[in-house]
Amino acid sequence: MKPAIDVVNVSKVYRRYARRRQFATLKSALLDGSLLGDLKPDETFQALKNVSFQVPKGCTYGVIGSNGSGKSTLLKCVAGITRPTEGEVNVDGRISALIELGAGFHPEISGRENIFINGIMLGLSKKEVQRRFDEIVEFAEMQDFIDAPVKTYSSGMYMRLGFAVAIHVDPEVLLVDEVLAVGDQGFTHKCLDKFSDFRRRNKSILLVTHSLDLVEKFCDEAHWLDKGGSKGEGDPKKVVAAYVMNVEDSEEHSLAKAEAARLAASASETPQAPPPDVDGESAPENPVDDGETARDGFKATEGRWGTREIEITNVSISGPDGESGHVFQSGDDLKVHMTMTANEPITDFVFGLGLFNADGVCVYGTNTNLEEFQPSEIAGEASVTFEIDSLDLVEGTYRLDLAAHKADGYPYDYHRLLYTFRIKSKIRDVGIYRPAHRWTFGGGIKIQRT
């Protein structure tokens, strides 16, 4: 059977013009005689590289990938809005593209008239729109406002109406670009129902989305694009898993890079910066900063100070595999390992650690003094490892304070919020702490894990 969408070796090259082109005008082009030269691109950007796939009839096909991976360009090529630079796209049947909802609505005229205009733009005849009119209005839940000008609509109403018209064009092939975020929960469900309905009638959907759940639950096949190239295709669960792995890797890279930059910046600071606080807890350094601290707990106070009589020379955070990293699963065991040097033997010392979440809230803070360790001496090379058996944190980004100081707070080496790691979790629970827990159900309850 002929596939609904057949994409063969599609490449798309966008032309970019150098800076001067933005200021160039027809006049200057004529004056310089550089008209033809200016129309030639100075550099090119390859948005799609040799992408091929087929979507059989009745198949729901998901395309995933990070921002800038070429998903939307691909969709536009399939829709026929732009032409691929190389390769071919064949689509069998009428297309409706949900790329931007309500594109072409005129703000001054009523919803009723806009439905007609939009329907005709999308390829219906006036009679066909007339026949579907009530259904469209009902689907959009707009009965009360249909005669008001579109400019008075809320953005949700606008999107709902756009969606309703586009979906009632009754296409053979539906192209959807990240538009399910338009309505409330109820409306989203309605859209999904409508998509299922499409599937039952053997129509095809090409879905571009960042919602991996949706791809796993809803698509028959998935395609992963990365920087314009195909990275994988096939069973949605496998493709999504491969994609998630890759995202974690790249997050790891970017966190490592940011951390290196922060450490480099703080190393060049003068040692005796702001006054220390005693236990590595989140007491703001300066009351005036308070508001700012609350808004972005990370920004206000990060840095490094202290006399360096004890100098923390290296810090690594490692997960269950023992390798130093920045992305961990909730529930992993986690080791924070510090190596340090004391140039002179020192007898008064405390090691402390503070863990903060992205809101700047101290999730946990402790030190060796609070836990009643009695220091005797530190000299030469030394190391300290802080080990958490099960890191029961909810998903998010966290930062660490690490410090070596005297019992009275006099700082040797204070690293404030310099270390970042991210916690991933399959469960989307919220809060700052996940106590170990279990659910028990009794009596007339029937419930089970999916």
Add this chain to the structure above:
Amino acid sequence: MFSSLAKLGRYRALIQTLVVRDLKARYRGSVLGFFWSFFNPALLLFIYTFVFTKVLPSSHPASMEPFALFMFCGILPWTWFSSSLLESSNTLIAGGNLIKKVLFPAEVLPIVTVLANMVHFFLGLPILAAFVLYYQRPIDPVELLWLPVIVLVQLILTTGLAFFLSALTVHFRDLKDLLGNILTLWFFATPIIYSVDMAPADMRWWLNINPMTHLMRSYQEVLFFEGSFDHRGWLLALGVGSVVVFLAGYFVFDRLRDSFAEEV
């Protein structure tokens, strides 16, 4: 190119709806609504009548009375021409959402602009007719049959130029500003507020290479001047030229079409 030209016919319903939308939206919210399409030219005519009978009575030979009516015969179609071009230069950019996000035939946009302005021109005609009757101008009904031909020639010429302008403005945005000045110059280079006969003899040659001269002269001969419509030869020649302009404009538009979605 000709295959996409053939498709134009299929967009009839779309073009029609969009013209209606354009007209509806233009006066939406104003109290008088569509009446503005009558009032604007009527007020203009009053102003010209006042200026050329009271302020500058000697600006024209006596044979040209009523001079305001003479000017009105030219200004009405000129307004159609110039606002069509000005608006069409912006029409693809204004409709960028449609071109970028929806599978939409871009050539519909300049066509809609020209047609919407044509409707305004038509709405001005009753005012013109009322004044023709009021001054009891001798109008030859047979000559009036030429009027649709003149309008058709102007429509083809304007649409062709609108194709050029709308497509090129996507790449050269300052064409819009340039165009405003060119149109002002063009207005005075066209016998609208003067007649060809009033121009010095050595200027005639220049006036003759201006296509708008022949359109305006045709309107004036049919609606204002007595005597037969001698300018029909020029008009038909211009008709042929307009078809060439239309095809050339569409050719350029079609060639640049793929760049619109990226450049708008």
